[in-house]
Amino acid sequence: MSAAPRTARGEKTRRRLLEAAEHVFAEHGYTEASVSRITERAGVGQGTFYLYFDSKLDVFDELVEDLNQRVRHAMSEGARGASTRLEAERAGFAGFFRFTAEHPALYRVVREAEFVSPGALRMHYTRIVEGYIDGLRQAQDDGEITDIDPTVAAWALMGIGEMIGMRWVLWGTGGDGAGGDADPTASGTSAVPDHVFDEMMRFIGGALGRGRGEGEGGS
Amino acid sequence: MSAAPRTARGEKTRRRLLEAAEHVFAEHGYTEASVSRITERAGVGQGTFYLYFDSKLDVFDELVEDLNQRVRHAMSEGARGASTRLEAERAGFAGFFRFTAEHPALYRVVREAEFVSPGALRMHYTRIVEGYIDGLRQAQDDGEITDIDPTVAAWALMGIGEMIGMRWVLWGTGGDGAGGDADPTASGTSAVPDHVFDEMMRFIGGALGRGRGEGEGGS
Amino acid sequence: MSAAPRTARGEKTRRRLLEAAEHVFAEHGYTEASVSRITERAGVGQGTFYLYFDSKLDVFDELVEDLNQRVRHAMSEGARGASTRLEAERAGFAGFFRFTAEHPALYRVVREAEFVSPGALRMHYTRIVEGYIDGLRQAQDDGEITDIDPTVAAWALMGIGEMIGMRWVLWGTGGDGAGGDADPTASGTSAVPDHVFDEMMRFIGGALGRGRGEGEGGS
């Protein structure tokens, strides 16, 4: 749990510490990050850190929580204006990839929680999935998508996003094992090559689609 | 890179070290594991470790390599006898979940590579995906599945497996965000509840299915 | 040296601080006690502490001083009504043991002064001994006790009280090295088992006794 602020000055210090932690964790990972590096970057004394956080793990958890909100926000942006479920899906994935692309190191922080603070990671994924489930259920009620168990589908979609994001956003567009014919130039819709993004959406469209998988999603 | 063996005695010591490392990494994670705990478990002196491995990271890499082979073996078991692509897929996922269920801690080791030795993780995923791609391409040539980019599809499938495995194998069958109506009793096919497994296969069947998503996969 | 009071409000704050310090030192010992724990218990800000005391050591000294008075008071209670020196002695020891039994942790605070503030301990013992000396000298003048050097006798008596108190009050009645046949049930006179108390008084009676050391001390 956090601690001491209350005053405006304290609140400011806390924010600086949190921001510094974000950068340091992103740059070095949890283990290599040190509290002293964080305080140094924040421009405060080492002891000050412990006025605001109980431990190194405590800031980490708070950070994951914070990132969870930002990721979810990035995902829901644009999804609101979507008229079909697949459009919403498109927007969600695009938002997620964009966030990952803009803060590649940061998103690694979230994933590192699996080894640092498992409960935090669980919470992170669970919250995202919950949003998904609602949307899927709605689309099912509207007869827009197939009647697959929305929970299972939500986790599957989550996995697709994580893996495609890791492969094409984090590792970059080329690299070993890269999808040969992915077109690195075009990238209007998302941080992932258009071709990859489109194929992924075709995959998802087929999975969720009613009757046949022709939902599509041509760019 | 490794070092010294050559003799039979040396080869044995090396194997013991590797096995000890497997247990210690599985139990404590990379950071908390210590070389001395490894050597202690292996029953050799601390210095001996450096006769066989250059560093702590070195054994870790070798371990990930080793696990990669075992996971791929678990996945391809049974897939060989499959007559359709979806059957092969079923067998592959079942093998993967079984492996994860039997060595839950071990598979975490692989995933931790993202933060310890990114190249090793890349290699791990890439190799698995390569196998997939071949199979998918073949099925496409046979007109059995849709003509989606096999690379993209392979990574998507990989992501589904990882996420479903984490959610239902690693975290257990219940817990927050659990699939409400999943049937925890039956579990003939895999380490994941039958219902979840079946729904996942329906999802995949739809994604890969030709024309309509009729692949299905009722148990 | 202390500081700021003067007003009634200040005097009250000071008392609360002192009382809080007493509890915190008793519970944790000097080193483990922290100023912040003291102020927290007192319900005042951390800075307030330094308005009343120069340092952590300063409160400690004041506390030892305070305890010295309370111990001496406990010892002299009842001793006043005594008609013989040995009766007075009895009452003094009983009072000391009672105090120790009622505030076991507190009396440890006094003893810890040896390592924290040696001068304070010296003062503590010296003051107690001074009272003794006067009484012993008087009894000698009255021909009631032997003509032993009262200073030496006083320190010896002090040592007996401390050690018997530590052994039977602080450590409890049983334990290793316990006086085998001590009767734990009866305990009318003091916090030490009756048998132990009586034997101790016989010991002292012999030491101080005129002519022969026989007798005395039967409860």
Add this chain to the structure above:
Amino acid sequence: MSAAPRTARGEKTRRRLLEAAEHVFAEHGYTEASVSRITERAGVGQGTFYLYFDSKLDVFDELVEDLNQRVRHAMSEGARGASTRLEAERAGFAGFFRFTAEHPALYRVVREAEFVSPGALRMHYTRIVEGYIDGLRQAQDDGEITDIDPTVAAWALMGIGEMIGMRWVLWGTGGDGAGGDADPTASGTSAVPDHVFDEMMRFIGGALGRGRGEGEGGS
């Protein structure tokens, strides 16, 4: 618990560490002593310390144990040749005072155990007392001393020694509250002024004496 040696080299390092700890604890007290000061004095690296001791407390305990033996040895020296119990007592006290005088700071280490490792202090006193009890019982069987409970008597004697030793050995011969007529010059028998020592022995002689307490103690 200790650890690693076995080799002659290790045994030597261990001894150096122990000796360094003795000096550092004696000079600064437990709290102010730091492991780094100990290793510095021992001329080894900081990490080496933890090869031989589990913690700072661990060396401390071992040291108290060690001192216990040395004190008991100092006390029993000379006592062996004694023909009466009181002579043995004399020799024991003299040995104790001598030890305290020769290692004044060291003996404080033992006493500090009350606040650092209470069990160790208990053990220390209990062991010494046990030796006493045997001697006293023997003397009683021989009809040499009064039939006082030997356990109570032993703890009382222990207390006398500790207090007189603190007052006249540790604090020095003069000082506040000093025994006015103590003769600082003569000091043949012990580290305590002769007069004090003699008076103390008279006190003890009276306490233990058969029939009358009048004898003894002449220097």
Add this chain to the structure above:
DNA sequence: AATGAATGAGAGTTCATTCAT
């Protein structure tokens, strides 16, 4: 009179790695 945020020195402890034997 009172506050509490800020400090920074320093504590105990761990560990990957080296190297003389």
Add this chain to the structure above:
DNA sequence: GATGAATGAACTCTCATTCAT
């Protein structure tokens, strides 16, 4: 081939004390 004693840098965290408000 094997050992294990030795290292020292680095870590997280605590705390008495100060001082602007």
